[in-house]
Amino acid sequence: MIETSDLTKKYGDLYALERLTIKLGRGDVYGFIGPNGAGKTTTMRILATLLNPSWGEASVCGYSIYTGSKDIRRAIGYMPDFFGVYDDMKVTEYLEFFAAAYRIQGPARRKKVEQVLDYVDLGYKRDALVTSLSRGMTQRLGLARVLLHDPQVLLLDEPASGLDPRARIEMRELIKRLRQEAKTIMVSSHILPELADICNKIGIIERGKLIFNGSVDDAIRQVRGNATFTVSVGDRNADAAVKLQTYPEVLLVKADAKTGMLDVRLKDGHEDGSFLPERLIRDGYRLKAFKEKEVNLENVFMEITKGITN
Numbered sequence: 001m002i003e004t005s006d007l008t009k010k011y012g013d014l015y016a017l018e019r020l021t022i023k024l025g026r027g028d029v030y031g032f033i034g035p036n037g038a039g040k041t042t043t044m045r046i047l048a049t050l051l052n053p054s055w056g057e058a059s060v061c062g063y064s065i066y067t068g069s070k071d072i073r074r075a076i077g078y079m080p081d082f083f084g085v086y087d088d089m090k091v092t093e094y095l096e097f098f099a100a101a102y103r104i105q106g107p108a109r110r111k112k113v114e115q116v117l118d119y120v121d122l123g124y125k126r127d128a129l130v131t132s133l134s135r136g137m138t139q140r141l142g143l144a145r146v147l148l149h150d151p152q153v154l155l156l157d158e159p160a161s162g163l164d165p166r167a168r169i170e171m172r173e174l175i176k177r178l179r180q181e182a183k184t185i186m187v188s189s190h191i192l193p194e195l196a197d198i199c200n201k202i203g204i205i206e207r208g209k210l211i212f213n214g215s216v217d218d219a220i221r222q223v224r225g226n227a228t229f230t231v232s233v234g235d236r237n238a239d240a241a242v243k244l245q246t247y248p249e250v251l252l253v254k255a256d257a258k259t260g261m262l263d264v265r266l267k268d269g270h271e272d273g274s275f276l277p278e279r280l281i282r283d284g285y286r287l288k289a290f291k292e293k294e295v296n297l298e299n300v301f302m303e304i305t306k307g308i309t310n
């Protein structure tokens, strides 16, 4: 649904985007993550056919950005990071205005407006002035607007920026719902944890360059390396550490200085640690705690971007 190859945008000597090559299929939700100025907006604007690249190829829904801009605009919903709303316009008027621009006519227009308002849970604000809405509501209105023509592809540029925690969660839930409708969604953020649970793929971009492209699990694996589990057998942890080290699958055992729990890292090729509790019990220990060691996504992001950020 979205395909780019060596997509590049230069401003003078600055590479706003350098040789971006990605491929998103139907139903993919792609988290596009990078700090300010990384090139996220540039990419989305090129895909939305609002900006020409310096070189490279890109197509959306099978249409080239060079020759199929009209078709692309019909097929996508682009929600920019900042968009204006008109003074003295009610919520329904605002949406009807855009519905008219998409040539949705007559009673169908009213129906569609009500439908998208319901979808983003803004029905109760239908008669409010758009300028009176909170930032969270305005973002939801922006999303409603890009859903009017039922696009197959959505480009959402930092939809959660500037929102309070509750509004962020609501926005995430909305994107999850859209995912269930098999839409292809590119959504940007500068925070990895914010997107981790709603995306099946992520791309991390820094200074115009894609430095990671894959699943969230791949990103975690790249940083964490081998699977690690936290184990505790209470006051016999020191003894269990020696025993664990004799298991052939175990690479390393380390006691956590604060909690005394044991971090057990497995050798390459061993992902499943479920044998650990079983074997410890068989070896006479009473298991108090066992879980896969969680990786802090913020750390994953910092690790992947290490050396590239200033």
Ligand SMILES: Nc1ncnc2c1ncn2[C@@H]1O[C@H](COP(=O)(O)OP(=O)(O)OP(=O)(O)O)[C@@H](O)[C@H]1O
Pocket (backbone or CB within 6 Å): 011, 014, 015, 016, 017, 034, 035, 036, 037, 038, 039, 040, 041, 042, 043, 081, 190
């Ligand atoms: N019209 C322009 N002229 C010159 N440089 C530009 C122009 N537009 C963008 N840039 C530069 O291109 C780079 C990428 O900008 P872009 O807006 O794509 O980043 P971003 O990842 O979307 O950041 P943000 O999170 O701040 O929106 C930045 O260094 C920016 O200053």
